[in-house]
Structure formats: structure tokens, C-alpha cells
Amino acid sequence: MANRARAEAVDPHSEGGAPPVPDSEKGGWSRWHMLGIEDLSRSEIETVLDTAPQFSAVQRRESGIKKVPLLQGRLVVNLFLEPSTRTRVSFELAAKRLSADTLTFTPSSSSVVKGESLHDTLATIEAMHSDIIVIRSTFAGAPNILANRHPSHIINAGDGYHEHPTQALLDAFTMRRHIRKMRQDPEASLDGVRVAIIGDIAYSRVARSNIWCLTKLGAKVVLCGPRTLMPAEIKKMGVEATSNLKEALDGADVVYALRIQLERQGSCLLPSLREYIQLFRVDNDSLKVAPDHALVMHPGPINRDVELAAEVADGPRSVIMEQVSNGVAVRMAIMHLLANHV
């Protein structure tokens, strides 16, 4: 019995054998680098968020090895020209769990201290034939410069005040997971979700990347902080801005507190820490206007009892520790997409 039929579009990996399915039909990825959120489409962001859960599962293996061979034999170089512990460790762990080899350059231990120029440091790394370079720098655009002159995949781990894309992605992943659990809808998106970001917006690459990411995903973003630390034209990014904490927290589904840099106190930008605490601290008192389900988030490290009260940081609404473990999963997803799909 024979009948004519159209060939079924099937994943080539299934043992049936079939022509490959074009990227446009399945979660596609075609970027060589992860430099920022600003240029990413909603679909690309969602591809990262949809790729991460399988890596969360790897980390949660109880009896097995917390490792998969996806980047076996590949070299990931961490170039941390600005001090960092949590982000650096997160990237190192992500690379190791993908079975990659890792190398880490940090300012105090590197020859930068001996006076070697950035140019020569980069040339040394080039000679090692790295596959992925993760770079954190005080200079905005440093990852872009590196991407233009280097064949490796470049991941921006924070460039000056500009962007911190992997942080925004792990934050969005965390928010989406909770929204889905709360609504009992495994396909729920962040459309219409109200996110309040509190703190020093002007000098925060975390805020910038989060604003891009959340607005592209359809969330409603409200910024709150001292006017001196709120960029004048910020509303052009499609967000609301206020210097009234209660107004920002009213109806917020997510409360995101940014670290206030203690060096700013006493400068003309921030009169005193005490004034900041009175007006902008996220604590049980200010959270009274927020709904019960509101998540409390922070990129870390926390200045306890400054921007965030200790009992809130450790309290039932806080998902700060989950952000940390989600960070490893999201960074694994990003490295896998960059190294294996282009």
C-alpha cells in the first residue's frame, strides 16, 4: 500500500533521518557574541531563557556528576579587569560544568600590575587559542573592541556603566520561573508584569541591561531613586520613573534593589546614607504597599540594612539565592548557545 504524502519536518537527530529544520522554525541562535541586551530581539532572549532549565537540572543532580560534555576540550578565558567574586565564580563554575577548561586573569594577580598593557594581555590570550573570552572591565565598549579583533566568542560580564547582559538574563529567568509557578502556567511570559527597580540607576549597568531586557519581554518597569541618580532622559527607554518609593512599590510584582555604592555618600549626589535609607530602603515597612506575592531581588553583593533590610533579604519573598544558582544555569546556556550553534 503506497500513498503520496508530504515529508514530515522532523528533527535530524531523531533516528528516522530527515532534512534539517531551518532555524526560523525552532528556537534559533545565530550570534557569535553576547555583548549586550540592547541589540537582542525578544525571540533571542526567550531562546536563552528556554535553554537554561536543562542546565538547572544538571546542577540539581543528586546522585550524579553535575557535568555535561558540551564544551569538552574548549578553553574559556575569564578576563576580569575589574574586581569581582560572585560573577567570576559563576562564570568559572558554568564553564567547568560544561566540561570546559578555564583560565582566569584578575587584576591583582595578572601582569597588568607589572605594567603590561591591555593590548599585550590580549595578545597573550590570543596565542592560547581560547574559544570563549568572558570579560569584565571598567571601560564601556571593551567587549566590543575585543570582539572586533579576536576570533573567540566574547561574553560581556559587565563593561563600565554600560551593560551586564548575563545578569539581566538570569534576572528575567528568575522572574519568569516564579510568575509561571504562581500562575500555574508553564508558558506564562513577563508581559504586563510590574517590576520596580530601586536605587542608583544612573551608574548601574545592571539597571540598564534589565531595562532593555524587561521592556523587550513586555514587562512594565518603574524606576525609583534619588533624582540626582536618575538619568534625565530615562523615560525614553520606555519606563516610568519616580522618586517616591511607595509609588514605585504599589502593585509591584517584582521589587529589585540595586546596591548603593557607599562611596557616593557625602558626594553631591547623595547627601547621606541615612537619608537614602529613610527614603529608599526596601524593608518590611515600605513593602506594605506591595502585593504579598511580590518577589524581592538584588544582584549582589548586598549592603545589609542600607538598600535592603536584612530581614527582607533573608525573608520569604527574597529569591536572591535563587538568582545566584540560576546565574550558573543561564551562563551555561549562553556559553552552549555561543559555542555550539553558530
Add this chain to the structure above:
Amino acid sequence: MTQSEQRLTESTVVMTADAVSDAIRRMATEILDALGQSDAFVLLGILSRGRPLADRIANEINSVTGAAPNVGSLATTLYRDDLRSGMGKPRVGAGETHFDFDVSGVTVVLVDDVISAGRTVRAAMDEVMDYGRPKRIQLACLVDRGVRELPIQPDYLGATIDTHVEDHVAVRLAETDGEDIVLLERVAE
């Protein structure tokens, strides 16, 4: 489906719904004969269709012995051998590996719908071994279509089909596709 994917093919039914049920029943019997009682082994279904097949085998075993073996799922997406050169495409949302029993010291029977090159089974073995050290691993497949690229053979098999590399074997199951049928699709001349 885009223009470039529409090909006219000749579709032959190689297994009807009855043939599929018979094959599953036979494999369940063979597994019981070889491995003994239901608590002596576990079933791990591969990719999408291996899991409903594993569930059906477990049901058959249950109706014979009154007890069902443990069943789990393996995604194998993180262990594929074709990802390094960018040949593979990201499979997002294909389901995740999930089982809530220990595999160490246990007989694991991998279950898949079709075996061809054998690379999926090898990826499945790599994945299982990252979770523990099974006493032994065996393989149950509904269809063997030949065209092997690795020395891997099923221990329990529903049917063998002779195929060319460019043919496509489509297994459809009620749980995933609404009907039980196995089709051989050849590109029409």
C-alpha cells in the same frame, strides 16, 4: 513547513496499530523472561517517543505480574556528539531528563522508537553513566532501520526494516501523534 522542505514522498505502512501493540507486548514478555520480576530493572525512555513506549511496556508488565517497573525519561540533548561543529540545532522544549530513582547497581533498559546510526543510544548511555553506575544497560527498540554507525544493537526489538540512508521512518504513537502507525517514507522518483 517552508518551500524548501516540501518533497513528495512515497509512504508505505510497515506497521499497523495492531502490529505496534503486538510488538510492544512481545518485547514486554521478552524483558520479563530475561530479567525476572518487575523490581529487577528500570525503564528509561529516550527523547520524545521512547517515553510513551516505555510506559506501555511497563503497563504490559504490570498486567502480567501485577507490578510495574520504574519508568523515567532521558532527553540526551546535552550528550549529543554532533554539536561541536555546529551541525546540530538547538532543540528547545524537547522535554527534560527526569527520573526519581537511583541507577547505580540497577539494570537499566533504554527504550527508543527507532534505532538507526546508534548515536542517540550512545548519548543515552553517556548520560545514564553520569548519574551513577548501572549494573547493566540493555536496549529495547520498536524499529531497527539499519544504517548503523556505531556497534550498538538492541536486546529487545519490535521489527526490522531495510532502508536506504535517505529514507525516513516515521513512528507515530497515540500519545504524541494521535495514532499508532509506522511509515516508511521514500523520496519519489
